[in-house]
Amino acid sequence: MKRSFDVDSILKTLRSVFPTDKDFISLHEPQFSGNEWNYVKECLDTGWVSSVGKYVDKFEQQLAQYTGVKRAVAVVNGTSALHICLRLAGVSYDDEVLMPAMTFVATANAVKYCGAIPHFVDSEEKTLGVDPRKLSTYLAEIADVSSKGCINQLTGRRLKALIAVHTFGHPVDLSSLSELCNNYNIALIEDAAESVGSFYKEKHTGNWGLVSAISFNGNKIITTGGGGAILTNSEEIGALAKHITTTAKLPHKWAFNHDMVGYNYRMPNINAALGCAQIEQLPVFLKEKRKLAERYQFAFRRMEGISLFKEPVFSKSNYWLNTILLDKDYADGRDMLVEVTNNNGIMTRPPWTLMHKLPMFKKCLHMDLTVSEDLEKRLISIPSSASLGVMDANV
């Protein structure tokens, strides 16, 4: 039975969670309350803003330490990190790469940069990420593991990798997906762009993939302006990640020699300086964001037709974006609710249009996407800045 919301009540409830005078509450704003000024000013004072300077090394060390991986390589953004992850996983021309249909377009674009083909799979409601059981059934139908790797019998192409996306920061079922990828000789890549600060079974996301990508775009939990990083637990892959993202130049005092087609993806020192200051504050941001998530859950606990998405079992999520899950009967009201909240100074957003519906990916393969199609209609992301968690009123 189709039902409709009490919109005024929803607006009132949302406002009760962040009592502020602001005309407009963004979805996610950065917060510069630490050493940002000091570090950035030092870059300007020393002239070290670009590829020379200590902050890139320092930021990479801090990232590796925080996430617990062996090597982190800082790059210009999450998209370039994903691109390089795919290259490092051996994805090449005409390979197929499994990925959720419900993701930001960068995941699919990065596959195209390699000349490879996205192959879209379904998500599950309990993680908002790839459903390992449904994927297992699908692979049993279409995949054949041979000496050439895992072959899609329908196309004859290699299924080279799976990109598992931690949607809105919530960890996907990494244990099951790792095992599945292992069984099928498919490289697991984590798109951890949104999940900095999210843990699965007490290990930081990004530790389960052969390589993983994170993002420090301005809307993320910590930001470097634009930025990202590649994470890996292989020293060898880490060294190659550094080499290939810095034009593949061979070390020499003055000669310019390069040994492969490389990329200019290195994060500038001034952006890394920002990152060093931001990561120092990450534990505080996580606490504030968790408080906000709890407040949302409490506020909406008796609201008909709406529940708040909660971190999956085995996970401690960063709650990057708090997200409303509409009951199925209320799904028709999604666009109206998004429209009204935005018009009333509260920024909200439905999920990304599913990838297989975009014109450039329409011809790509996909499995049954019933759950993704359903989730697309029922999810609404709501304001989630760490600063909104600081306020202790009205709870």
Next chain:
Amino acid sequence: MKRSFDVDSILKTLRSVFPTDKDFISLHEPQFSGNEWNYVKECLDTGWVSSVGKYVDKFEQQLAQYTGVKRAVAVVNGTSALHICLRLAGVSYDDEVLMPAMTFVATANAVKYCGAIPHFVDSEEKTLGVDPRKLSTYLAEIADVSSKGCINQLTGRRLKALIAVHTFGHPVDLSSLSELCNNYNIALIEDAAESVGSFYKEKHTGNWGLVSAISFNGNKIITTGGGGAILTNSEEIGALAKHITTTAKLPHKWAFNHDMVGYNYRMPNINAALGCAQIEQLPVFLKEKRKLAERYQFAFRRMEGISLFKEPVFSKSNYWLNTILLDKDYADGRDMLVEVTNNNGIMTRPPWTLMHKLPMFKKCLHMDLTVSEDLEKRLISIPSSASLGVMDANV
């Protein structure tokens, strides 16, 4: 007849040009003597460091105004600018792209990103860039203009574009190359990475190509940490450049729809803030660098075996990197001179290894490269920071 240098005399002459106590004189250092801190601080204070904020728009307007093009689009670096220039010029899989063998590796890498094939051409001594007369003779031999475009008769592939590089900031012979490209239906792309502030026939470099790429890397005349821009005199191409470098997202208050495979190449606001401050000082930097070039030329006027490269006719160069040209008899001494100067605290550098000698481009096509091979042995770039031009001593 082979001859050798009086190394002590060269060291003494170099030192006379920049009398400073510094232990090490870099090849090119940035200078932050303007509004850098004010603008960057404003980004931090407002939280606008990333894809939201006014500095990207402002910097693009300043760039368009300074260079005289219709549209400038700021991106993460010069390599990404070149990549997009090639895409905008219609370069696609299996096309051939003409370019000098004597260039930085990014020029050739960007072609590979498009799945296209670099085709290396020779340079001339008077500009250090592509020799239009030699290229004309070569095209007359191999090229055939048909309805499908300009076809290389040796390979059957399309010769889609020519990348003309303004080496060390010195403008190439744009009139002749424009005419040649026009005659053969080959798109002209200017790699103006090094030539911000350089003019050819009183128009800024970047105005002659269908699209052009510039760079604001830390070693360039003005810097944004990492950064670059695409220049074009076509409003339509400019709009597409903006669209494709910002994930090809269709404008909408909250929906995420994209209509083509796009890139995440947008320059972050904090880097653009730096750019706004730097471009304000560009006229001063140009004056200082010209003074330095004059001082080098005066100091070395009677030095045997060495001359200083001078801006080509019809050009006003930014003298990004001052460059020594060894007489042919003295070419054997290049490595020794580079070694001794670097060991004595004066950074110098030979040109990049020619592209066709790098392992990943060894199989690419090339014409006779006699002049490039000769120049590679005879060129040495010497310290060229604008700040070195300020000092008025010893001249």
